[in-house]
Amino acid sequence: MTSPSEPRAARRSSAASPLTTPPSDAAVPVVDASAVRDMEDVGEVLGNACFGCGPDVPHGLRIRRTGHDGSTAYAEFTVQPEHQGAPGLAHGGILASAMDEILGTSAWLLGGRYVTGRLETDYLAPVPVGSVVHLTARCTGVDGRKAYIEGEARLGGPDGPIAVRAASIFIKVPLEHFTKER
Numbered sequence: 001m002t003s004p005s006e007p008r009a010a011r012r013s014s015a016a017s018p019l020t021t022p023p024s025d026a027a028v029p030v031v032d033a034s035a036v037r038d039m040e041d042v043g044e045v046l047g048n049a050c051f052g053c054g055p056d057v058p059h060g061l062r063i064r065r066t067g068h069d070g071s072t073a074y075a076e077f078t079v080q081p082e083h084q085g086a087p088g089l090a091h092g093g094i095l096a097s098a099m100d101e102i103l104g105t106s107a108w109l110l111g112g113r114y115v116t117g118r119l120e121t122d123y124l125a126p127v128p129v130g131s132v133v134h135l136t137a138r139c140t141g142v143d144g145r146k147a148y149i150e151g152e153a154r155l156g157g158p159d160g161p162i163a164v165r166a167a168s169i170f171i172k173v174p175l176e177h178f179t180k181e182r
């Protein structure tokens with residue numbers, strides 16, 4: 001339940017705009033078994049250099065994936081001093097990066113390789129340095145190469161208050177997207 005004293009965006013149930021709302025004939029997401037298997041060796045599949053989830057990246061977010069239920073992915077991270085923007089608070093771009101990571105994890109579960117095409121964020125509450133942030137994302141529909149994914153970041157626990165909501169479109173790309181010379 002929301003109240004009139006909450007931020008206007010908190011009174012909406014989703015961050016999705018018309019651009020990130022799947023069309024009415026979008027397909028229901030189907031999880032790919034091999035993507036789930038790859039999750040167990042994600043360091044080997046992707047390397048450990050990811051700003052979002054690389055465990056040894058010095059100034060990275062070091063997001064820890066904690067599981068999934070269908071295309072709904074779960075993760076958490078702790079906001080470090082190097083993630084600060086305003087004094088004592090997480091930088092908004094850092095929080096958008098964290099949302100990108102969990103939204104991308106939900107896309108990963110569909111199989112193939114996806115990249116972020118569009119990312120929309122609503123910031124509902126400041127996030128103090130030292131907070132444990134709980135991330136969730138789910139696919140709301142698939143239309144051709146486009147996967148529509150929404151998520152949120154909660155403070156302090158999986159049922160804690162929502163600090164950030166995000167809605168996105170991830171686009172399926174061939175492997176050459178990552179390997180071709182530019």
Ligand SMILES: CCCCCCCCCCCCCCCC(=O)SCCNC(=O)CCNC(=O)[C@H](O)C(C)(C)COP(=O)(O)OP(=O)(O)OC[C@H]1O[C@@H](n2cnc3c(N)ncnc32)[C@H](O)[C@@H]1OP(=O)(O)O
Nearest residue numbers: 039042065100101104105108115116117118144169171173
């Ligand atoms: C426990 C679990 C463990 C799991 C373990 C592994 C987990 C692993 C997680 C990794 C998590 C990383 C999460 C970070 C993910 C990044 O940060 S990815 C990096 C940021 N993104 C990029 O660099 C993308 C840059 N953009 C591009 O390369 C190109 O623009 C794209 C997106 C590939 C599209 O180009 P294209 O292939 O030529 O496709 P195009 O025909 O233009 O568009 C295809 C369709 O998408 C639509 N589209 C394209 N762009 C957009 C847009 N911006 N907005 C809306 N629609 C768009 C088009 O309209 C078109 O729609 P249809 O006509 O088919 O209806």
